Amino acid sequence: MSRIVYVNGRFLPYEEATIPIMDRGFLFADGIYEVSAVLNGRLVDNEAHLARLDRSLAEIGIRNPHDAAGWTRLEEELVARNGLKEGVVYMQVTRGVAERDFVFPSDGTPPTVVMFTQAKSIAANPLADRGAKVVSVEDLRWKRRDIKSVALLAQVLAKQHAAAAGASEAWMHEDGFVTEGGSSTAFIITQDGRIVTRPLSTAILPGITRRAVMRLAEEQGLTVEERAFTLEEAFGAAEAFFTSASAFVMPIVEIDGRRIGGGQPGPLTRRLRGLYLEMAAA
Known part of the structure; x- marks a missing residue:
């Protein structure tokens, strides 16, 4: 049919x-x-x-x-x-x-x-078990990224660049700082367990999954910091992940060819994904 x-x-x-x-x-x-x-x-x-x-x-x-x-x-x-x-x-x-x-x-x-x-297979996505690879690209978009516009050519080119490099997502950066993914919100987890994501502004889309994950993390007593972070900081992170409606919480194991953490989905990211799945299924 x-x-x-x-x-x-x-x-x-x-x-x-x-x-x-x-x-x-x-x-x-x-x-x-x-x-x-x-x-x-x-x-x-x-x-x-x-x-x-x-x-x-x-x-x-x-x-x-x-x-x-x-x-x-x-x-x-x-x-x-x-x-x-x-x-x-x-x-x-x-x-x-x-x-x-x-x-x-x-x-x-x-x-x-x-x-x-x-x-789409979201809850049992095999990528969540092995972790995603990400590549960085310059952010070439307009200045009202908080509006969910259908004008997505810059994201299309970024995602195509990622696909050609064997990666699942592109992290866009501007003035030395990560803005967001081609179709997702970017997060890192510091070596001391702080969950970091860029604060809301016209520079990024106000992610719905982003907001839910931050709330779930805070309910668990985890520390969430809304601040800009650089690619260099991401390279040295204990864990990294991205969020979106079609990926929920997706662990990242590599950025620009550099392994993140141990090169496998980290325990805190797995925990956050589990919490989100519980919320979504409730």
């Missing part, structure tokens, strides 16, 4: 889904997206994802076409129609279809809404 997707009020087979070429998301990357994880057929930390979607839309002046309850109903129906047990729901809202012009359309053009599911 074909995968069912959602386009502008309709659930339909993937093969029948189309968007006009004048859609501003296609022409200008004028849109916002969000991704929620699904575990055991249930959405994970979904309210926080929808709140971030609403914020991102507001930041670029696109009307949110649904409230949180409406989005959730659509997501749950899409999950049910596709029989998705584990994976993600992707949501995208663009400024809609209008004649190509840099200025926003002034005729009340309705936004375009697209949603689809992707089956």
Whole structure:
């Protein structure tokens, strides 16, 4: 059976889904997206994802076409129609279809809404057992990275560079400091057990999994520091990991060819992953 997707009020087979070429998301990357994880057929930390979607839309002046309850109903129906047990729901809202012009359309053009599911192994991802390799790249993105824009070319190039190097993720850096991963939040664990991640600002996306992991760590009495860190500090870390909706907590065993810790997933990272999995399955 074909995968069912959602386009502008309709659930339909993937093969029948189309968007006009004048859609501003296609022409200008004028849109916002969000991704929620699904575990055991249930959405994970979904309210926080929808709140971030609403914020991102507001930041670029696109009307949110649904409230949180409406989005959730659509997501749950899409999950049910596709029989998705584990994976993600992707949501995208663009400024809609209008004649190509840099200025926003002034005729009340309705936004375009697209949603689809992707089956992924998240909880039992083999990469979590062996650990991920990461390479560093210069951060070439725009200055409003706190907005979850569909303009992802810099991240595409960074992730492709990582793939060509046999790595699973790219850590972007700017002015000597790590900003974030191509599609994730960067963390290190110092030799004395402090969990370090960059503070929120317009330089990084406010990660939903980031926030949950920090809360879980603090509930366990672990020390969390929000501060910038350099690649050199990361090379000397006891452990490192990244977080995202599609990876949860992913241990890092190598950065730029240098082994991190003992070259295997560290005990504190494993503990944090276990805590997150417990939360997600609750």
